[in-house]
Amino acid sequence: LDSWTVNAYYERRKKPLATGLVPLEDDDGARVSTPGPKREADGSPDVSPPTDRPETRSPLKRPALASAADLALVPTSPLARTGTDSRESDAETLECYSIPERQTPTGTPTWNGPGVLGNTIEAMITVATGGIRDIQKAYEEFTRGIEEQQQTAYLLFFQQANEDRARALGVQESQLVEMAEGLLRAAENHESRRQDEFQKVLTYLRDCYTRELDVGWAQVTNEANEALRREAEKNALSWEDRTRELEQQLALKSEQREALLVRDKDSDLLVARRLHEEALSRVQKNGFSKCAAGRTICVTTASCPSQYDRDLASARDEVQSKASELESVQEALRDLTVQDSANVACGNCPILEREKQDLREALWERERSLEEEVQRRQRMERVWEEEHRRLRESEETVRELQESILTKHNRHANEEVLRQVEEARSCLETEKLQLRDQEATLFRERSVQDLTLSQAYAELERQRVQLQVEQRAVDLQQKTPRKTNNAPYATYGIPTLSRIAFIGESGCHKKDYVK
Missing domain, CATH: 1.20.1270 (Substrate Binding Domain Of Dnak; Chain:A; Domain 2)
Incomplete structure (x- = not known):
């Protein structure tokens, strides 16, 4: 191959190696990056035809590989996106994402040396492809470790939350028990006081009722005796008047009878x-x-x-x-x-x-x-x-x-x-x-x-x-x-449906x- 063809090839491969990484997902769901499109085959319309004109031929020079910054992969993990990785995670990420340097096969002539063979470029591409597979494996191990750490952190967090919740429930239960006991004591005291007041009022009402009943009975008895006395006096007077009238009538009749008998x-x-x-x-x-x-x-x-x-x-x-x-x-x-x-x-x-x-x-x-x-x-x-x-x-x-x-x-x-x-x-x-x-x-x-x-x-x-x-x-x-008055929160003094x-x-x- 002439120098112009090699330079055009590496210029064409330089951009896919730096920016043409396509993310993939393995069985574990980890996202990896693969290189972009492959090299076009010989005879493709994108490849310039070879020329051996001496005026267009340039001297051969060693192709420059892409730097580590150009080949750095974009992280897809949550920790890498949010920027909350620790220093150890950053070091491991950089170590896993770094592309190993290209090794020159043994027995391969240099670029400037005479007699460069065509299989040298193919060997170099094979070595680069093996490095990307290692990066994929390292990234898978890294994401798996992050998931395990997240699961462990989740378990610790939920365990701590359960312990805090149990502790809070214990404190709240003791407070509720104390509150219920206090309300029960207050209800008992209130009930006893209400019973005492009710007994006093009941005794007072009974005394008042008995006293009023005695007074009423005495008054009714006196009124009845007075009415009976008045009735007896009136009847006695009427009978005396009637007896007097009868006596007068009998005397008059006897006098008339005697006078008639004489005549x-x-x-x-x-x-x-x-x-x-x-x-x-x-x-x-x-x-x-x-x-x-x-x-x-x-x-x-x-x-x-x-x-x-x-x-x-x-x-x-x-x-x-x-x-x-x-x-x-x-x-x-x-x-x-x-x-x-x-x-x-x-x-x-x-x-x-x-x-x-x-x-x-x-x-x-x-x-x-x-x-x-x-x-x-x-x-x-x-x-x-x-x-x-x-x-x-x-x-x-x-x-x-x-x-x-x-x-x-x-x-x-x-x-x-x-x-x-x-x-x-x-x-x-x-x-x-x-x-x-x-x-x-x-x-x-x-x-x-x-x-x-x-x-x-x-x-x-x-x-x-x-x-x-x-x-x-x-x-x-x-x-x-x-059934309801025994509850500690029951109200007192409030009438029910009935x-x-x-x-x-x-x-x-x-x-x-x-x-």
Whole structure:
């Protein structure tokens, strides 16, 4: 080969050796660089044809190889790109990336020497290709070592992070335990204080209720006694006035009868005597029949008060049994309230106080109505007894009049006596009719009182059922919040759903309101 061809070849190979490295990836994923395009074959259009003209021939000179800076490979590892390699890594990288110097084969003539053979350039290319393979192997070992170091650093970092996290969790767990214990102690102290306050308030309310009940009972008793005294005085005055009027009427009638008897003639007396005897026999027969009927009526009226007394006694016994049953229910509710107050703290004290006041007023109103009904029944019994006494007195008066007529008919048989007898009989009939009307009135009032008592019993039964329902609601309310009040973060004094109910929800002290 002539010198121009060799120079052109090396000029053409100089740029690929310096900048024409193409990165490749091996099996491990490492990026390596390989030389650029190969040498063009002889006869290629890119190669100038040989010439042996002496004017264009230049003297032969040794071709200059590319320097280490021109042949330096661009690093592709993360450490090489970021510039965070240590000095040992930089030295190893430079050592691995450096291209060994070209060795001249033994027995090969120099460039300036005579007789340069064509296989010398091929040997030089072979030696350069072997150096690039060594660089690839060194780069693979270097990247593998870097990956191992990174894995080791990652493992150390994660181990240290896990240790720090475990240490932090231990400290946080101890702090949470201390906080939970402190909250539990505070909750227990708060609960004990709430229980003490609740017991004090409950005792105070019971004392107030007992005192007010005693005062109300004394006041009702005094009012009842005063009303009874006024009624008795008024009845006594009315009976005295009526007795005085009857006495005056009887005296006037007797005076008129005596005056008429003096003015009558003997003939009229005889005729009147005969007529009087006949009329007296008839009146006597009718009187006997009337007396028999009156006795039967008296027996009936006497049996009616006894039946009325028996009904009244049975009603009183039933009232006492209902009252004892109500007291037993109240005692059970009181015990349940005391037991519940030791376990559950209620946060609805103002609402429950108002409801308790309403129930207390309703109970007082019911007691007053029952007392009024009892007093009214007693007054009706007294009126019945008074009317019965008046009936007996009227019968005695009639009997006395009949006896007086029978004793005086031989001397004073006239029409005036018959008229007086008829008037007495009419008065007796009138009094009997009045007595029957009063009896019917008493029976009507008794039916009204029975209806009122039945309504009162129904109201008491409804209140008892309502108390049972409220007791069940209290039991459910006690079972429901007891699952959450044991937590250290549970709130106190806040009412729960159930007050949803009116029912809710809200019924842990209603049992005390009826006591």
